[in-house]
Amino acid sequence: MRSTKWTLAALLACGMAASPVTAQQAPSVPQARFVVVLDAAHGGDETGGRLANGQFEKTFTLALTTRLRSLLAARGIQVVTTRESDAAVEPEKRAEIANHAAAQACLSLHASESGSGVHLFVSSLPPVQQPARFPAWKTAQGVSVARSLKLAGVVNSALLQAGMSTTLARTTLPAIDSMTCPAVAVEIAPERSALHETTAELDNKDYQARVATALAAALVEWRTEARQP
Amino acid sequence: MIPRYQKILFGLLLAASVAMGATLWHLRQRAHERLIAGQDSAPTSAPDVAPAEQATLLVANDSNGAMLTQFLSLPLPADPGARARAVLGKLLDLYAAPDAAHPVPGGASSVTQVFLLPATELGAAAKPKLADSKTVVILSGESSATPPAALSQQTPQFGPQMAVVNLSGTFAASHPSGIETEMLTVLSICGTLHANLPRVTQVRFLVDGAQRATFAGHADLTRTYLAADAIPAEEIRP
Numbered sequence: 375m376r377s378t379k380w381t382l383a384a385l386l387a388c389g390m391a392a393s394p395v396t397a398q399q400a401p402s403v404p405q406a407r408f409v410v411v412l413d414a415a416h417g418g419d420e421t422g423g424r425l426a427n428g429q430f431e432k433t434f435t436l437a438l439t440t441r442l443r444s445l446l447a448a449r450g451i452q453v454v455t456t457r458e459s460d461a462a463v464e465p466e467k468r469a470e471i472a473n474h475a476a477a478q479a480c481l482s483l484h485a486s487e488s489g490s491g492v493h494l495f496v497s498s499l500p501p502v503q504q505p506a507r508f509p510a511w512k513t514a515q516g517v518s519v520a521r522s523l524k525l526a527g528v529v530n531s532a533l534l535q536a537g538m539s540t541t542l543a544r545t546t547l548p549a550i551d552s553m554t555c556p557a558v559a560v561e562i563a564p565e566r567s568a569l570h571e572t573t574a575e576l577d578n579k580d581y582q583a584r585v586a587t588a589l590a591a592a593l594v595e596w597r598t599e600a601r602q603p
Numbered sequence: 604m605i606p607r608y609q610k611i612l613f614g615l616l617l618a619a620s621v622a623m624g625a626t627l628w629h630l631r632q633r634a635h636e637r638l639i640a641g642q643d644s645a646p647t648s649a650p651d652v653a654p655a656e657q658a659t660l661l662v663a664n665d666s667n668g669a670m671l672t673q674f675l676s677l678p679l680p681a682d683p684g685a686r687a688r689a690v691l692g693k694l695l696d697l698y699a700a701p702d703a704a705h706p707v708p709g710g711a712s713s714v715t716q717v718f719l720l721p722a723t724e725l726g727a728a729a730k731p732k733l734a735d736s737k738t739v740v741i742l743s744g745e746s747s748a749t750p751p752a753a754l755s756q757q758t759p760q761f762g763p764q765m766a767v768v769n770l771s772g773t774f775a776a777s778h779p780s781g782i783e784t785e786m787l788t789v790l791s792i793c794g795t796l797h798a799n800l801p802r803v804t805q806v807r808f809l810v811d812g813a814q815r816a817t818f819a820g821h822a823d824l825t826r827t828y829l830a831a832d833a834i835p836a837e838e839i840r841p
Binding site: 563 | 665666667668779780781782783784786816819820821822823825826828832
């Protein structure tokens with residue numbers, strides 16, 4: 375009985391002594407919520423392009439989204455997806471999901487057999503300097519174009535570090551143009567050498583893993599930048 | 604003994620046969636000559652209905668996502684709408700070639716019509732832009748070919764134009780799928796139109812005479828594109 379009391383006293387003393395240290399290590403300001411929207415393009419009857427192995431673009435993008443979501447969840451990033459299954463989702467609905475999530479980054483994932491490497495696209499809408507209280511639906515991305523360009527730069531750097539070739543361009547995608555978050559469309563094409571020889575097809579598991587890992591690293595980097603004052 | 608009247612009849616029939624044979628041979632010769640004459644007049648090359656002029660084509664390349672300027676000598680009609688159609692037809696012929704850097708099946712017949720209308724001012728927020736600086740350079744670069752701005756506003760025949768490009772449904776349906784490839788087609792059409800018809804500042808797309816959302820699920824075809832933005836900045840610097 376006496377030994378139990380001494381043990382409890384010792385534990386309490388240790389706890390009191392340790393608690394100030396724990397308090398010092400804990401962040402004084404709660405970290406802001408960081409949400410990423412992953413938009414797997416196409417779905418349902420809208421199959422997208424047909425890839426070299428006969429797979430539809432909608433299947434590829436859904437698989438990549440699932441893989442990327444797991445990687446992001448493992449890094450403590452909250453992920454919202456526009457579709458979880460082979461379902462048709464209208465572009466307006468995709469933008470609606472992204473806007474409701476109030477995300478810090480939105481990636482629309484696509485795949486194509488044309489071109490080489492990873493193509494990054496930002497909306498071609500002009501940046502809006504003074505955002506309206508109620509932005510027009512079709513041009514809502516205008517308020518975030520500047521941040522979308524920064525996000526594309528971060529994604530581009532991560533892909534280049536992973537040894538992939540990239541192209542950066544502007545585009546007009548209805549889903550992206552209506553999103554208010556920093557949004558980038560990522561189109562994955564087969565990896566080709568300078569002599570236009572295919573070095574990795576889209577169904578190459580290693581290639582898919584490298585792309586997903588690089589995108590996850592880019593979003594982690596984007597979170598770090600977003601949290602900096 | 605053959606009666607005399609039969610000899611005369613036989614002679615007449617023989618003479619008639621020879622005459623008919625000669626007539627047939629003559630008619631055959633005339634028909635053959637007419638056929639040869641017709642073959643000679645058949646067009647073996649494109650009719651030069653218009654003098655050959657230098658056309659500027661912005662040709663897309665899928666491998667690097669860029670557009671290269673090509674100068675070709677083409678017989679271009681004087682009518683701006685027909686000229687636009689001829690230039691775009693040549694561009695799509697290049698894309699339909701077997702070794703095209705931006706392969707899109709269809710060719711010249713995919714451009715059904717090109718309508719040129721007076722352009723209306725777009726709201727700033729509605730303009731899909733590629734880069735701010737490019738528009739400035741384009742507009743300043745065409746000052747020698749266009750009348751002063753005040754005159755352009757007063758007289759529609761000198762003002763900016765919108766080109767409405769009507770493409771065939773077959774072309775749209777067979778277009779390869781992808782953001783990059785679809786955007787390159789759109790931008791190369793816009794850039795080629797502006798390079799050859801500097802008054803064309805805006806471009807809209809129709810497919811079989813109706814609005815269509817995209818070629819193959821990506822680039823938005825319902826928007827009005829600013830033609831000047833499609834031209835790479837380095838191509839238009841003086």
